[in-house]
Amino acid sequence: MSNQGATLGVVGVGPWMEMVVTLARAAGTSVVVWPGHWEGHRPRGTGVKSIEKAIGGPEVTVTNDPSVLADTWLIVVALPTWRMRSSSLILGNHIGGYHRLVHLVRGLDSTSGLRASELLTETTPVKRIAALAGPLFPGIILAGKLGGGVVGSKFPSVVKEVQTALASDRFRVYGNRDLIGVEIAAASAPLIALVSGLAAGLELGPSVEGMLVARGIAEVGRLCKHFGGQDATAIGMAGLGYVVAQIAEGAGSDFAAGVRLAQGGKIETLEKDLGPGARELIVSSQLLADKARSAGVQAHIITAAASVLHGEASVREATHTLMTLTQMME
Amino acid sequence: MARPRLFDFNSERASIIDMATDRVVADKATLAETSMSHGIEYVLNEAAFHEIERLKKYGSDPNIGEVGGLGFWQSLAHRVGSAGDVEKTQVLHRLAHTYLTDLAGNFDPRVFQVANKVVPAALSLLFNAQQGSGGVRRRFRRIRDRVQIEGDIEKLRRLARIGTLIMAPTHLSNLDSIVIGWALNEAGLPPVTYGAGKNLFTNPLLSYFMQNLGAYKVDRRIQHEVYKSCLKAYSEVLLERGFHSLFFPGGTRSRAGTVETDLKLGLLGTALTAFIRSQMVDKPRKIFVVPVTLNYGLVLEAQGLIDEHFRRVGKGQYLIPDDPFDSPLEVARFAMKVATLNTSMVIRFGEAIDVLGHDVDAEGTSHDRSGRAVDLRPFVEVKPGEVGLDSARDREYTRQTGLALADGFVKNTVIMPTHFLGSVLFNAARRNFPNLDEVAVLRFAHDLQIPWDTVNSEARKLQRALVDLQKAGGIRLHRPVAESSVPELIDEGLKAFAMYHSPTAAEATGQGVRLQNLNLLSYYGNRLKCLDLDPLR
Numbered sequence: 001m002s003n004q005g006a007t008l009g010v011v012g013v014g015p016w017m018e019m020v021v022t023l024a025r026a027a028g029t030s031v032v033v034w035p036g037h038w039e040g041h042r043p044r045g046t047g048v049k050s051i052e053k054a055i056g057g058p059e060v061t062v063t064n065d066p067s068v069l070a071d072t073w074l075i076v077v078a079l080p081t082w083r084m085r086s087s088s089l090i091l092g093n094h095i096g097g098y099h100r101l102v103h104l105v106r107g108l109d110s111t112s113g114l115r116a117s118e119l120l121t122e123t124t125p126v127k128r129i130a131a132l133a134g135p136l137f138p139g140i141i142l143a144g145k146l147g148g149g150v151v152g153s154k155f156p157s158v159v160k161e162v163q164t165a166l167a168s169d170r171f172r173v174y175g176n177r178d179l180i181g182v183e184i185a186a187a188s189a190p191l192i193a194l195v196s197g198l199a200a201g202l203e204l205g206p207s208v209e210g211m212l213v214a215r216g217i218a219e220v221g222r223l224c225k226h227f228g229g230q231d232a233t234a235i236g237m238a239g240l241g242y243v244v245a246q247i248a249e250g251a252g253s254d255f256a257a258g259v260r261l262a263q264g265g266k267i268e269t270l271e272k273d274l275g276p277g278a279r280e281l282i283v284s285s286q287l288l289a290d291k292a293r294s295a296g297v298q299a300h301i302i303t304a305a306a307s308v309l310h311g312e313a314s315v316r317e318a319t320h321t322l323m324t325l326t327q328m329m330e
Numbered sequence: 331m332a333r334p335r336l337f338d339f340n341s342e343r344a345s346i347i348d349m350a351t352d353r354v355v356a357d358k359a360t361l362a363e364t365s366m367s368h369g370i371e372y373v374l375n376e377a378a379f380h381e382i383e384r385l386k387k388y389g390s391d392p393n394i395g396e397v398g399g400l401g402f403w404q405s406l407a408h409r410v411g412s413a414g415d416v417e418k419t420q421v422l423h424r425l426a427h428t429y430l431t432d433l434a435g436n437f438d439p440r441v442f443q444v445a446n447k448v449v450p451a452a453l454s455l456l457f458n459a460q461q462g463s464g465g466v467r468r469r470f471r472r473i474r475d476r477v478q479i480e481g482d483i484e485k486l487r488r489l490a491r492i493g494t495l496i497m498a499p500t501h502l503s504n505l506d507s508i509v510i511g512w513a514l515n516e517a518g519l520p521p522v523t524y525g526a527g528k529n530l531f532t533n534p535l536l537s538y539f540m541q542n543l544g545a546y547k548v549d550r551r552i553q554h555e556v557y558k559s560c561l562k563a564y565s566e567v568l569l570e571r572g573f574h575s576l577f578f579p580g581g582t583r584s585r586a587g588t589v590e591t592d593l594k595l596g597l598l599g600t601a602l603t604a605f606i607r608s609q610m611v612d613k614p615r616k617i618f619v620v621p622v623t624l625n626y627g628l629v630l631e632a633q634g635l636i637d638e639h640f641r642r643v644g645k646g647q648y649l650i651p652d653d654p655f656d657s658p659l660e661v662a663r664f665a666m667k668v669a670t671l672n673t674s675m676v677i678r679f680g681e682a683i684d685v686l687g688h689d690v691d692a693e694g695t696s697h698d699r700s701g702r703a704v705d706l707r708p709f710v711e712v713k714p715g716e717v718g719l720d721s722a723r724d725r726e727y728t729r730q731t732g733l734a735l736a737d738g739f740v741k742n743t744v745i746m747p748t749h750f751l752g753s754v755l756f757n758a759a760r761r762n763f764p765n766l767d768e769v770a771v772l773r774f775a776h777d778l779q780i781p782w783d784t785v786n787s788e789a790r791k792l793q794r795a796l797v798d799l800q801k802a803g804g805i806r807l808h809r810p811v812a813e814s815s816v817p818e819l820i821d822e823g824l825k826a827f828a829m830y831h832s833p834t835a836a837e838a839t840g841q842g843v844r845l846q847n848l849n850l851l852s853y854y855g856n857r858l859k860c861l862d863l864d865p866l867r
Contacts (some may be wrong), residue, residue, distance in 0.1 A: 018778065038742065073714070089588035089700060092698075092700060092702065093702070096705060096708045097705065097706065097707070097710075097711075098708035098709070098711050121699065122699045122700065123699075123700055124700075125698040125700075125702055125704045126699070127686065127709060127727065128723075154726045154729075155722065155723055156722045157720065157722065157723060184633075198489065233503030263448060272627055
């Protein structure tokens with residue numbers, strides 16, 4: 001499939017940005033990359049030359065000038081939550097009502113508790129926003145393997161545009177009109193994967209692991225509905241699809257974090273061991289658990305995950321709490 | 331004020347009807363080209379089906395009138411399947427034109443001038459009867475004392491000169507039309523055209539004014555697509571031509587007394603469509619939506635409305651009393667009673683937003699949430715540089731504008747002493763029965779006495795929470811609610827309830843407050859439900 005003539009903007013650095021560039025290339029889409037803004041010191045390897053070296057090619061332009069993105073009407077924001085606000089405020093000065101933004105965030109903003117689409121609405125003039133989520137693993141895509149994801153947006157045309165820009169015979173992009181549900185599922189499914197990792201690390205066996213996935217996805221569904229999305233989105237790509245992929249062959253970083261913690265690993269070294277995704281996991285867990293509690297939404301597994309990640313309960317204590325809950329209906 | 335745009339309505343009435351008719355036919359023809367199942371024969375057949383069902387079930391109402399009788403619709407239903415394309419289009423054209431002619435309003439500037447003198451004068455005579463004699467000017471000031479108008483009026487006057495205003499008020503009472511009409515004139519804002527149920531045109535009190543002050547007649551019995559398209563097309567054409575408008579986004583009076591949060595988006599969507607169409611013909615028109623809250627200390631129809639609400643919710647055996655609005659004597663009794671209150675109501679004009687929900691400044695420039703000036707045109711381009719309609723996109727934009735409007739309703743709601751006390755007392759009743767739902771509490775809490783300690787303590791907590799919320803910009807408080815002592819505030823609320831409602835909602839005793847009408851307490855207390863201050867959570 002060729003998408004000749006269209007150019008995709010990408011904001012970000014690192015494996016997620018490289019994954020998007022790889023997908024766009026396979027779909028025949030040209031790309032302009034802006035690394036984004038850093039508060040304070042800019043890390044090594046994020047300069048234009050380093051990025052060009054990592055992903056360079058005739059279809060890819062790398063620039064430090066965000067105004068160049070004004071000419072690309074579809075822009076993927078491949079940034080974690082803690083970099084999103086400052087970068088999108090700058091980006092917002094150069095784009096307008098015709099532009100579309102797609103984010104890859106799997107958590108909530110630590111300062112405001114907002115979903116990424118809400119953050120982008122606050123910081124940019126753009127209204128047509130989408131979330132790309134699901135079983136996305138940069139390592140797998142960069143290794144040339146097949147994959148898939150889901151793009152959630154309230155604007156059907158944006159779903160189609162993202163599918164055109166990124167889908168190919170190597171990567172499928174499903175659409176979903178439930179933006180809120182995709183975002184909440186993407187934020188909470190990692191916690192279910194984490195708890196599955198805890199169970200695997202403690203060698204609790206397949207019955208417990210199956211129970212955690214099934215009941216965990218039910219909690220994700222309840223949270224989706226509470227935030228204004230649809231509970232069915234939890235069993236889609238952003239929810240169940242993500243959890244299954246995390247557990248498969250122990251491949252996912254969230255699952256691995258759980259295993260590590262269960263086997264005596266420290267929360268303090270999780271980010272160092274597993275990358276910046278762990279930080280997002282820790283921050284989002286408390287935000288989601290707090291929101292569930294204040295709204296009266298039953299989310300025992302997510303709350304247990306948050307308590308472990310914040311050192312409020314040991315892995316065994318959290319397991320005991322879950323196994324001694326009042327018996328209830330599914 | 332410059333010559334109001336609405337003064338030109340009658341000279342443009344025929345062309346407005348023609349333009350709206352052509353639009354309905356063109357839109358249906360375009361839709362028919364996209365899919366066989368949207369053919370004009372199906373559109374006509376759907377109309378005939380609905381009208382035949384309605385007329386068979388309910389018959390026709392001679393007071394309201396019919397565009398076509400049962401025979402007309404049955405004949406149409408039989409013909410439409412075999413008619414040729416030209417005939418079908420002609421039938422659709424005639425039908426749309428007939429509907430639009432029926433619904434289109436009329437505006438007589440002389441009646442407008444009379445109304446501007448009569449309404450305040452009528453109210454001032456009532457006040458004068460209560461307060462003693464005084465000059466004409468003093469009588470007008472007394473109305474103004476009792477009906478407070480708030481908001482950045484000067485900015486709205488500027489925006490009315492720059493573009494087209496859509497007033498979007500909350501809706502509690504059938505008096506709202508009179509009240510808002512008076513408020514617009516009092517504030518130096520232009521008169522508006524608005525849709526009103528056809529049944530109101532038969533009301534002896536209102537019909538003369540409504541027939542001649544720009545109101546258009548909406549037949550709420552008709553639910554088929556052709557009629558709805560006519561209503562939308564009419565609203566669009568009015569807005570495109572710069573006629574300031576009004577519609578109630580809640581659709582109907584709030585039965586439970588709550589602030590509208592779940593808005594009907596059909597007419598709101600016409601604002602965006604009008605904007606896009608004006609861009610498409612290179613005659614860009616700015617359109618501004620203004621949230622307006624009508625905050626009554628007492629509501630004429632409160633008892634009947636809340637009874638209807640609980641009948642629907644509880645499916646109980648409520649006997650709905652007659653709507654007091656149908657009785658001019660009852661309306662007069664209400665007016666005289668509320669006139670003796672220190673402040674009867676507050677009308678608050680909120681900050682205007684544009685058709686995409688952005689804030690606008692005094693120059694009519696839209697701003698995003700980071701304060702950047704934004705050009706609206708790119709939002710509605712289907713290709714770079716080319717503006718066009720996109721139903722899925724526009725539906726989502728309108729939904730977002732609806733959220734901004736609902737947010738404006740909450741922020742501009744003014745809490746009156748009756749709302750405050752209703753909330754305190756009804757929640758105190760619920761606390762006595764924590765395992766019962768609201769409908770059950772109505773039965774079991776009747777005649778319950780809440781001790782003074784409890785009433786005062788809960789009132790103090792609520793007052794503190796509301797004052798904090800007002801400081802954060804989340805609500806507005808009528809001055810006594812913010813500044814009076816709790817005993818004074820409770821006393822004011824109890825007096826207000828006793829002023830009009832019989833039996834009163836609650837009564838002070840030596841030991842506390844006896845709850846006599848839980849329905850009314852719920853109705854008035856529900857005004858705070860939008861604030862998520864539920865003390866039982």
